[in-house]
Amino acid sequence: MQEKQQVEDNVQKYPEISTEIRKIEDTFYHVAREYNRAPKNNLKEKILAQIKEKKKVIPITRDHSDDINQPTAKVIWWPLAASLALFIISAALNFYYYNNLQNARSRVAQLENDRNQIAAQFTSSADSLAIVKQQLSIVSDPAFLAHNLKGLPIAPDASARVLWNPTTQQSYLAVSNLPLPPHDKQYQLWALADGKPIDAGVFDVQNQLVPMKNIVNAEAWAVTLEPRGGSENPTLSAMYLYSGS
Numbered sequence: 001m002q003e004k005q006q007v008e009d010n011v012q013k014y015p016e017i018s019t020e021i022r023k024i025e026d027t028f029y030h031v032a033r034e035y036n037r038a039p040k041n042n043l044k045e046k047i048l049a050q051i052k053e054k055k056k057v058i059p060i061t062r063d064h065s066d067d068i069n070q071p072t073a074k075v076i077w078w079p080l081a082a083s084l085a086l087f088i089i090s091a092a093l094n095f096y097y098y099n100n101l102q103n104a105r106s107r108v109a110q111l112e113n114d115r116n117q118i119a120a121q122f123t124s125s126a127d128s129l130a131i132v133k134q135q136l137s138i139v140s141d142p143a144f145l146a147h148n149l150k151g152l153p154i155a156p157d158a159s160a161r162v163l164w165n166p167t168t169q170q171s172y173l174a175v176s177n178l179p180l181p182p183h184d185k186q187y188q189l190w191a192l193a194d195g196k197p198i199d200a201g202v203f204d205v206q207n208q209l210v211p212m213k214n215i216v217n218a219e220a221w222a223v224t225l226e227p228r229g230g231s232e233n234p235t236l237s238a239m240y241l242y243s244g245s
Contacts, residue, residue: 131208145164145165148243149162150241151240152240155178159175163209164218169216171215173203174210175205175206175241181225186204186227187223189212189221190224193218199232225240
């Protein structure tokens with residue numbers, strides 16, 4: 001009974017089985033009519049066995065070409081496609097915003113650098129302006145006595161001016177056309193009082209008024225080239241400037 005029920009279920013499920021059964025029944029009918037004799041006892045079992053064999057072959061040979069159009073395939077592939085599209089869009093947006101962020105950071109760094117440069121230039125200009133104002137105040141102060149130094153044969157085109165305040169003992173020096181010394185040499189200013197040289201300090205060539213040492217008394221001024229750091233006594237053979245007659 002269980003086998004019969006399985007056959008009936010398969011007939012309902014697979015139309016091709018029903019077709020085969022009808023063919024078998026037709027064959028059985030014609031044989032029975034032709035020979036007019038009862039079928040063998042095992043004929044039913046053979047028919048059922050044949051039907052079972054048909055049922056086993058059918059699922060294996062069934063055409064799966066239409067499976068791709070079934071809803072199950074859509075259920076599987078649509079979420080994958082949507083996830084892939086979302087991933088691509090997310091990656092593109094991340095790349096776009098990352099590039100914009102990097103560009104913004106670079107722009108901010110450039111602006112910060114420009115601001116620092118402008119601030120440094122402003123500070124430098126302010127410092128230069130303060131120095132110029134100070135120098136103008138010194139040059140225009142009648143308390144400062146001006147001593148002009150002329151170039152000697154070693155540097156005939158050179159010249160200098162010493163501004164000295166006898167009251168405050170301050171002294172300032174401005175030079176012009178003085179040759180650049182070697183790296184191991186440095187110019188030194190001397191104040192001459194009672195025929196004796198007084199160290200007024202060493203200096204490098206600059207195009208501005210340079211503060212020197214305070215001098216108590218000075219009758220004349222001279223500039224010599226000395227070893228870097230200065231000397232205790234002037235090198236007369238290396239005298240470049242002198243304010244005396």
